[in-house]
Amino acid sequence: MVVLLQTQNRVVAQTATNPVIFADVPDMAMIRVGNTYYMSSTTMHLSPGLPIMKSNDLINWKMVGYAYDTLTTADAMSLTNGKSTYGRGSWASSLRYLNGLYYVTTFAQTSGRTHIYTTKDIEKGPWKAVSFKPSYHDHSLFFDDDGRTYLIYGAGKLRLVELNTDASGVKPGTTEQVIIENASTPSGTGGGLPAEGSQLFKVKGKYYLFNISWPRGGMRTVIIHRADKITGPWEGRVALQDLGVAQGGLIDTPDGRWFAYLFRDFGGVGRIPYLVPVEWKDGWPVLGVNGKVPETLDLPASKGLIPGIVNSDEFTRKKGDPALPLVWQWNHNPDNALWSVSERKGFLRLKTGRTDTSFVMARNTLTQRTIGPECTGSTLLDASNMKDGDFAGLSLLQKNYGLVGVKVENGSRSIVMVSASSGKPVEIQRVPLSQKMVYLKAECDFNDRKDTAHFFYSLDGKAWSPIGEPLKMPYTIPHFMGYRFGLFNYATLQTGGFADFDYFRITNTISGQ
Numbered sequence: 001m002v003v004l005l006q007t008q009n010r011v012v013a014q015t016a017t018n019p020v021i022f023a024d025v026p027d028m029a030m031i032r033v034g035n036t037y038y039m040s041s042t043t044m045h046l047s048p049g050l051p052i053m054k055s056n057d058l059i060n061w062k063m064v065g066y067a068y069d070t071l072t073t074a075d076a077m078s079l080t081n082g083k084s085t086y087g088r089g090s091w092a093s094s095l096r097y098l099n100g101l102y103y104v105t106t107f108a109q110t111s112g113r114t115h116i117y118t119t120k121d122i123e124k125g126p127w128k129a130v131s132f133k134p135s136y137h138d139h140s141l142f143f144d145d146d147g148r149t150y151l152i153y154g155a156g157k158l159r160l161v162e163l164n165t166d167a168s169g170v171k172p173g174t175t176e177q178v179i180i181e182n183a184s185t186p187s188g189t190g191g192g193l194p195a196e197g198s199q200l201f202k203v204k205g206k207y208y209l210f211n212i213s214w215p216r217g218g219m220r221t222v223i224i225h226r227a228d229k230i231t232g233p234w235e236g237r238v239a240l241q242d243l244g245v246a247q248g249g250l251i252d253t254p255d256g257r258w259f260a261y262l263f264r265d266f267g268g269v270g271r272i273p274y275l276v277p278v279e280w281k282d283g284w285p286v287l288g289v290n291g292k293v294p295e296t297l298d299l300p301a302s303k304g305l306i307p308g309i310v311n312s313d314e315f316t317r318k319k320g321d322p323a324l325p326l327v328w329q330w331n332h333n334p335d336n337a338l339w340s341v342s343e344r345k346g347f348l349r350l351k352t353g354r355t356d357t358s359f360v361m362a363r364n365t366l367t368q369r370t371i372g373p374e375c376t377g378s379t380l381l382d383a384s385n386m387k388d389g390d391f392a393g394l395s396l397l398q399k400n401y402g403l404v405g406v407k408v409e410n411g412s413r414s415i416v417m418v419s420a421s422s423g424k425p426v427e428i429q430r431v432p433l434s435q436k437m438v439y440l441k442a443e444c445d446f447n448d449r450k451d452t453a454h455f456f457y458s459l460d461g462k463a464w465s466p467i468g469e470p471l472k473m474p475y476t477i478p479h480f481m482g483y484r485f486g487l488f489n490y491a492t493l494q495t496g497g498f499a500d501f502d503y504f505r506i507t508n509t510i511s512g513q
Helices: none
Strands: 004-007 010-013 029-033 036-040 049-055 061-068 094-098 101-108 113-119 128-132 140-143 149-155 157-163 177-180 193-203 206-214 221-227 235-240 246-252 258-265 271-281 284-287 329-331 348-351 366-369 374-382 390-397 402-409 412-419 426-433 437-445 452-458 465-472 484-491 498-507
Touching (some): 029 094, 029 246, 036 061, 049 101, 061 113, 140 193, 149 193, 221 246, 221 284, 235 258, 235 284, 258 284, 402 452, 412 465
Antiparallel strands (some): 004 010, 029 036, 049 061, 149 157, 193 206, 246 258, 258 271, 329 366, 374 437, 412 426
């Protein structure tokens, strides 16, 4: 049912629409505890990681925490010794609740381990961490009714391994077993992405296993297998093949309705969550409306992604406030000695502690998601304490990144726009800067997969001038995430300089200049 409300000659939908979140929130896992929904997702190389979000209606989500501050201190996660782990770090998570304890799990090529995090309070923590080898790919943690604990994992060939009851490690004496020889079979097996992303559910005594496959020449597809025993035999079928919306699982509402939570590859903004209604027929969950992903949902309308998923920050802190709100993540593990929101009240200070040769290898870039269908990020930079060779400003981070900021060379400052649209950074335009403060802005247009950004600067915060060239924002696998706004400062010649950022402001509009 769609209810339309007439407001000042403007028709406002009072119903939810897909995508549910127009931002990079991939590999979701979701649970309901009472009337509250919780969701975990993937943020790979970012720190803190394994984000936890909360909703009361399946549509309006807000960040409530992270399962870890530091996944591992390996060089690649800290951008040290020339190593990086773009596109890796922690991958698809599994989220569960049992007997008053919340479990969220992930796995990482970067650590070679499976990581299990537990807490009694999913919103405030603290989280207890255990890990063990190996790194079980795209696993689904499952607590069965008989008290036994399992992981189902793999790609194509899916396997089952039993864990200790408390999920602290592989149960001694257990042996891994193949439960589905080729889970891709229902969608065809002619190459492409083999069935992975396992999520297991038990409904009315039957087991239902969700996977995604991507048949060569086709689209991302939801496959569901069902069985009477966790060891099988399993029978499978294609459950949804529309718009490439796939990978996820089942969630029910307190009033007995069912939905599938899934995501869609959507270019530069990333992989964006969708909800699809589910009906049960002949013991199978049937996804979609006549096999299609609906544009509208019989759920409350979205109030927007600000401030729950992204938010502006004036960098003013009251006593007891966290140094950084949850919307922020560092690009890799930060060096906490080289940033501050207290050294100069109302400012984020990024200090240089080493020299770097490129933006993507520089530490302490502070990031937030971009959001669709369009958004603007802006900041005010005080460059008065930057040293020769320093470069600081506002970024759009992905492999083909774009930067607008201040470079100091031979004692003089310039505003520069750098584009890595070719895969390598190129300075496109340089404007001499005779003052210490400069306003910087980046506008992103994801409408109809336009995936284009424009950069601007201002000397007074009122009159804006375009700089450089439009940036095409393709989604690339090496980074494996949507474009992110970033505040950055790095040195190329000497250490000891610093850049002060007065604020970061995000809006869900662009000027269209």
